[in-house]
Amino acid sequence: MDMPTVAIVGRPNVGKSTLFNRLVGKKLALVDDRPGVTRDRREGDVAFGGLIFRVIDTAGLEESDDDTLTGRMRMQTEAAILAADVVLFVIDARAGVLPADHSFAELTRRAGCPVILIANKAEGGAGISGAYEAFSLGLGDPIPFSAEHGEGLGELHNALIEALPKPDPDEEEDEDGPGGRSLRVAIVGRPNAGKSTLINNMLGEERLLVGPEAGITRDSISLDWEWRGRRIKLHDTAGMRRRARIDDKLEKLAVSDGLRAVRFAEVVVVLLDATIPFEKQDLTIVDLVESEGRSLVIGLNKWDLVADQPGLLKQLRENCTRLLPQVRGVSVVPLSGLAGEGIDKLMQAVVNAAEVWDRRVSTSKINDWLSEATSRNPPPAVSGRRIKIRYATQVKSRPPHFALFGNQLDALPKSYTRYLVNALREAFDLPGTPIRLSLRTSQNPFDKS
Structure with a gap:
C-alpha cells in the first residue's frame, strides 16, 4: 500500500x-x-x-x-x-x-x-x-x-x-496483527522498583536484563504480549529519579525516553516498592502521568515481603487518597513481580482504567448532573453577583475533558472547581483518571439570559 x-x-x-x-x-x-x-x-x-x-x-x-x-x-x-x-x-x-x-x-x-x-x-x-x-x-x-x-x-x-487511512488487510496486516489494535501500557517507577522483573514474569521468559543493581534498564523497551485474548504493547522504562541526582548523560537520555513512553501510552502503571511506598519521587512520577493526561494504575510491587502486616493494604490505599487527590479512586494493586502474584488483578485494573479514560458522557446527562451539583452547592458570589454556570458538555475523552459555560467563571475559586471534578468522578464513575475542566465565559446558544 x-x-x-x-x-x-x-x-x-x-x-x-x-x-x-x-x-x-x-x-x-x-x-x-x-x-x-x-x-x-x-x-x-x-x-x-x-x-x-x-x-x-x-x-x-x-x-x-x-x-x-x-x-x-x-x-x-x-x-x-x-x-x-x-x-x-x-x-x-x-x-x-x-x-x-x-x-x-x-x-x-x-x-x-x-x-x-x-x-x-x-x-x-x-x-x-x-x-x-x-x-x-x-x-x-x-x-x-x-x-x-x-x-x-x-x-x-x-x-x-x-x-489516517486504514491499511488494506489483503495488502498489509494490521500493525499489531490479528485481534485488533494493541493497548499501549508503560511500566514506570523509581530505579529498582522491579519493573523489568515484573515484565519478565508477564512474558514467561527472561526477556529483560535484571539484577539487584539500580538502573540496569537504559532504554524504553517495547514488547508485544497478549492477556486473555487482548493484545498489549508493554513498554519497560528506565527508572526515574530526581533531575538533580542525574549526572550521567546516558541516564538523562534514558529518562527522557521513559517520558516519551509515558506520552505514547494509554495506561501507565506506576510501580512502587511496597517496602518503601509513596516516596517523594513516586508522587512526582504520578504528577507527571496526570499532567500528561494518561490513565493510571498503581502497582505495589514486592508485596510478598510485607504481606504479613495486617491492615497495611487498607492503610496504603488511604495514604494514596490523601497524597494523590488529583487521581482520586485510582486502583492500587498489590503484586509480586518476582513470584508472579497479582498480575491478573493488575491487568484487569489496566483494562478498566483504559475504559474509564476513553469514556464519553452524553450532554443531557452532564447538564442534569450540573443542575443537581449547583443546587446542592451553589457557586459563590463575586462583588454581590452570583457566579452562574449555565451549560456543560464533554469536549473530548482520553482523558475526559469537560467544558463549563457561564458568567464570571474566571473568578470561580479552585475549591469549587475541585468540588465539581470530584462530583463528576462520583456521578459518572470516573475513578483514578485525570479529569480536565475548562471554564468558558462566552456567548453560547444555550445562554438565553
Missing part, C-alpha cells in the same frame, strides 16, 4: 517546521523566529508510534495575488492540501485565532480530507485561551500542543490513528 501523506498547514510562523522536525526526528526544516522561512514543500518519512506516513511541511498560508512570490507559495500549499490524506492545521495558541485562520480553515475544509487542529505554542498551559478559541474554526477539538517541547504528542498520535 502507498504510504499515506500528512500535510502541515497554517499561517506563517505558527511552528509548522518545528512540528515537521519533531515528527521526522531530524532538523531537516530550517526554523527561525522570522516568518516565511519555509518556501517550498519539504517532505520527510515518519515512523511515529507504529504509524508510518510521509509528512509535508508547507509555506505559511498568506492572502496574496497568484503571480507574487507569496501567492505562488500559497498555491504550492494548496496543492499539498489537495494531495494529502490528512491535514494538520496549526494555529499559534498564544496569538489566538486571527481572521486569516478562518479563511484558511475554510480552504482546508473544502479539500474534504480529515483535519487535525493543533493549537501550538501551548507549553505549560500557556495559550490555553487561544486553544479554546480554536473551537470557532469548526475543525473539531483542538489539541493543545508544543512542537518545541514535545507536549501533546500522545494526543496527536491518537488523532492520527483515527484519521
Whole structure:
C-alpha cells in the first residue's frame, strides 16, 4: 500500500517546521523566529508510534495575488492540501485565532480530507485561551500542543490513528496483527522498583536484563504480549529519579525516553516498592502521568515481603487518597513481580482504567448532573453577583475533558472547581483518571439570559 501523506498547514510562523522536525526526528526544516522561512514543500518519512506516513511541511498560508512570490507559495500549499490524506492545521495558541485562520480553515475544509487542529505554542498551559478559541474554526477539538517541547504528542498520535487511512488487510496486516489494535501500557517507577522483573514474569521468559543493581534498564523497551485474548504493547522504562541526582548523560537520555513512553501510552502503571511506598519521587512520577493526561494504575510491587502486616493494604490505599487527590479512586494493586502474584488483578485494573479514560458522557446527562451539583452547592458570589454556570458538555475523552459555560467563571475559586471534578468522578464513575475542566465565559446558544 502507498504510504499515506500528512500535510502541515497554517499561517506563517505558527511552528509548522518545528512540528515537521519533531515528527521526522531530524532538523531537516530550517526554523527561525522570522516568518516565511519555509518556501517550498519539504517532505520527510515518519515512523511515529507504529504509524508510518510521509509528512509535508508547507509555506505559511498568506492572502496574496497568484503571480507574487507569496501567492505562488500559497498555491504550492494548496496543492499539498489537495494531495494529502490528512491535514494538520496549526494555529499559534498564544496569538489566538486571527481572521486569516478562518479563511484558511475554510480552504482546508473544502479539500474534504480529515483535519487535525493543533493549537501550538501551548507549553505549560500557556495559550490555553487561544486553544479554546480554536473551537470557532469548526475543525473539531483542538489539541493543545508544543512542537518545541514535545507536549501533546500522545494526543496527536491518537488523532492520527483515527484519521489516517486504514491499511488494506489483503495488502498489509494490521500493525499489531490479528485481534485488533494493541493497548499501549508503560511500566514506570523509581530505579529498582522491579519493573523489568515484573515484565519478565508477564512474558514467561527472561526477556529483560535484571539484577539487584539500580538502573540496569537504559532504554524504553517495547514488547508485544497478549492477556486473555487482548493484545498489549508493554513498554519497560528506565527508572526515574530526581533531575538533580542525574549526572550521567546516558541516564538523562534514558529518562527522557521513559517520558516519551509515558506520552505514547494509554495506561501507565506506576510501580512502587511496597517496602518503601509513596516516596517523594513516586508522587512526582504520578504528577507527571496526570499532567500528561494518561490513565493510571498503581502497582505495589514486592508485596510478598510485607504481606504479613495486617491492615497495611487498607492503610496504603488511604495514604494514596490523601497524597494523590488529583487521581482520586485510582486502583492500587498489590503484586509480586518476582513470584508472579497479582498480575491478573493488575491487568484487569489496566483494562478498566483504559475504559474509564476513553469514556464519553452524553450532554443531557452532564447538564442534569450540573443542575443537581449547583443546587446542592451553589457557586459563590463575586462583588454581590452570583457566579452562574449555565451549560456543560464533554469536549473530548482520553482523558475526559469537560467544558463549563457561564458568567464570571474566571473568578470561580479552585475549591469549587475541585468540588465539581470530584462530583463528576462520583456521578459518572470516573475513578483514578485525570479529569480536565475548562471554564468558558462566552456567548453560547444555550445562554438565553
